[in-house]
Amino acid sequence: MSTTTPAPSVQGLEPEVRLGLYSSMVLVRTFEEAILREYHADKGPGFDIGKGLVPGEMHLAAGEEPVSAGVCAHLTANDAVTATHRPHHFAIAHGMALRPMAAEIFGRTSGLGRGRGGHMHLFDPDTHFSCSGIIAEGYPPALGMAFAFTRRGSDAIAVAVTGEGAANQGAFHESLNLAALWNLPVVFVVEDNDWGISVPRSASTSIPNNADRAAAYGIPGHRVEGNDVDDVHEVAGRAVARARAGEGPSLIEVHTVRMWGHFEGDAQGYRPDLAEVGDRDPIPAYEDRLRSAGVLDDEQIARIRADATERVEDAITFAKGSPEPDPAEAGMYVFAEEAQS
Amino acid sequence: MTLTDTPPASRAQAGRRLSTSKAMVEAIAQEMERDESVFYLGEDVAAYGGIFSSTTGLLEQFGPKRIIDTPISETGFIGLAVGAATEGMRPIAELMFADFMGVCLDQIYNHMAKIHYFSGGRVKVPMVLTTAVGGGYSDGGQHSQTLWGTFAHLPGMKVVVPSNPADAKGLMTSAIRDDSPVVYMFHKGIMGLPWMAKNRRSIDLVPEGEHVVPIGKAAIARAGSDVTVVTLSLSVHHALDVADTLAGEGIDVEVLDLRSLVPLDREAILASVAKTRRLVVVDEDYLSFGLSGEVVASVVESDPSLLTAVRRVALPDVPIPYARSLEYAVLPRHDRIEGAIRGVLA
Known part of the structure; x- marks a missing residue:
């Protein structure tokens, strides 16, 4: 069976590491709040999903920042991350440049995909980041990235992220088996936010702990209860070190929280915990803890927040000021020979 | 090279x-x-x-x-x-x-x-x-x-x-x-x-x-002047066999082997059909919503007056059956190809 955190072993985390975790979470939240604002600015009258500067589905990750911060703290830009339809927190925590990221979300030519991808399809060669809008299907490509790294003699690893709903998909299980069979340097991460859109995990999943599924493939599994970034950092550190050392894959499930809807516009009428979900915000809790531990004071908090706001607003301004794609070029980039620029 | x-x-x-x-x-x-x-x-x-x-x-x-x-x-x-x-x-x-x-x-x-x-x-x-x-x-x-x-x-x-x-x-x-x-x-x-x-x-x-062999270039497997058979894969061979047979009757069949579907060599199709004015598409894939319709549409979109006759020989829209007699009935085999060629010449 898998193991479960909280464990008593996280006291030793360096203050600089904790500041980094906090800063990552604040930057992500600042970004998500800015996208939230821009997304809803012009959807009216009423709510029309196709209207406005940022049209289409929008899946924001408020509440899930401890997962991305705790995992990505162990990665370099040489490591790959494959994320989900809710990708912003992992993209930012892994170091994606905010300007081209925001521009892609706004569908502009200066975006990562020149407006061809959108918020569920962010591809960044500089940080080996990609994501897929199809549940669990980001797992198999991570195997190939890890395979390529190993063949090239690199110690880079791949991190594959899904939600708890994906653990019932075939791609999830095929990937765990193949990674274990071939001893690939992959860290599988499951973000358990309790909800597959409107379906609670109790109605979707036959066991309470997806990390237990690791045992079926002979690899370590660990569940982090409590959405605690220090715990995620510790558990992910072991899994990343194991992968980097050539000892094979691990599975980590983090019990996190989806503070907002599945997508924007989701009224969440199905959700009995709606009134209390704000109480589970991991960022104020972590801020208090760091303050009590003397790691963080009000001045630093203000500075970190101001820096995040400045970076995010710069990216939003850049995105809005970038040209929209030329409709005549919708057919460009289907094939590689069309990508000369 | x-x-x-x-x-x-x-x-x-x-x-x-x-x-x-x-x-x-x-x-x-x-x-x-x-x-x-x-x-x-x-x-x-x-x-x-x-x-x-x-x-x-x-x-x-x-x-x-x-x-x-x-x-x-x-x-x-x-x-x-x-x-x-x-x-x-x-x-x-x-x-x-x-x-x-x-x-x-x-x-x-x-x-x-x-x-x-x-x-x-x-x-x-x-x-x-x-x-x-x-x-x-x-x-x-x-x-x-x-x-x-x-x-x-x-x-x-x-x-x-x-x-x-x-x-x-x-x-x-x-x-x-x-x-x-x-x-x-x-x-x-x-x-x-x-x-x-x-x-x-x-x-x-x-x-x-x-x-x-460059991707996207069809090949003329057999040059002819009376009718164009556009096809690919195993059906090329069936078409060539039929063309050999019909040559004895003075029917001159051109067989175009597509070799690539994407990109599709529409120029080669048009060039051949411009010469023969008669088109048979032989496709071992299902008939409806597929390659055979795409080939015909490509010709018609380019010049609706180009064709005087067209036939498609493909798998009818049924699952492929097991029994040999049934499977042979649905596959684009020699008899059906020959029938279609005779049909566009009639």
Whole structure:
């Protein structure tokens, strides 16, 4: 069976590491709040999903920042991350440049995909980041990235992220088996936010702990209860070190929280915990803890927040000021020979 | 380097004849020697050598790190190939039967085919998906389909379908070197397998050394003036057989071997039809919503007055039956092709 955190072993985390975790979470939240604002600015009258500067589905990750911060703290830009339809927190925590990221979300030519991808399809060669809008299907490509790294003699690893709903998909299980069979340097991460859109995990999943599924493939599994970034950092550190050392894959499930809807516009009428979900915000809790531990004071908090706001607003301004794609070029980039620029 | 725009029958090359499967393997081996990043993975591709001999001898030559047997886990290993390709390797992943696309299509059409576009051209996916297609040997309706129209319908992947040994080699070379994903569909009936009825052209002349057939160029397999038969894969051979028969009656059939579906060589189709004014499309894929309709539409869109007569010979829209009499009734075999040619000439 898998193991479960909280464990008593996280006291030793360096203050600089904790500041980094906090800063990552604040930057992500600042970004998500800015996208939230821009997304809803012009959807009216009423709510029309196709209207406005940022049209289409929008899946924001408020509440899930401890997962991305705790995992990505162990990665370099040489490591790959494959994320989900809710990708912003992992993209930012892994170091994606905010300007081209925001521009892609706004569908502009200066975006990562020149407006061809959108918020569920962010591809960044500089940080080996990609994501897929199809549940669990980001797992198999991570195997190939890890395979390529190993063949090239690199110690880079791949991190594959899904939600708890994906653990019932075939791609999830095929990937765990193949990674274990071939001893690939992959860290599988499951973000358990309790909800597959409107379906609670109790109605979707036959066991309470997806990390237990690791045992079926002979690899370590660990569940982090409590959405605690220090715990995620510790558990992910072991899994990343194991992968980097050539000892094979691990599975980590983090019990996190989806503070907002599945997508924007989701009224969440199905959700009995709606009134209390704000109480589970991991960022104020972590801020208090760091303050009590003397790691963080009000001045630093203000500075970190101001820096995040400045970076995010710069990216939003850049995105809005970038040209929209030329409709005549919708057919460009289907094939590689069309990508000369 | 040999650059081939014409089929091997029209080339006066001395010597060496290979089966289609050996020609395909030769191209893979030459590219693997040339480029360290090429590797081959799939079910029963190592010790077995591919159940349709697509990899025979490669394990012995390149070892298990580059010729890799996978579990029966197509989503897993095709997805692995996609990820490895985005990181600069050149994987060849074999989907044992095209019919198995149903268990892994998401990795193929939502990932392999779309990543380059989604990334605005910044992430390339230089991989080859090889797969066996076709029926005619009573393998039932889940192991006999061609399904190339389905792959070709979904944007972002090139689709090549060789009909003879030289093209099998040349198109494989091109597919491996292409920076876009290429689906390479080989008909079991053209491989020259010793355990399956084979046409007389499945063992033929193959250039030695580097041999490249450009993707997207059709070939005139037989020049003629009375009627154009546009076809591909095993049906090319059926069409050539029928053309030989009809030549005795003074009917001059042109057979156009498409070789690639994506990109489709519409110019070659139009050029031939402009000459003959009569078109028969022979397609071993399902009739409706597929290749045969696409070919006819391409001609009509270009010039509605070009055609005086058109027929399609394809699989009627039924699952492929098992019993030989039933399967032969639905496949585009000689009798139906001949009937269609006579029909457009009537």
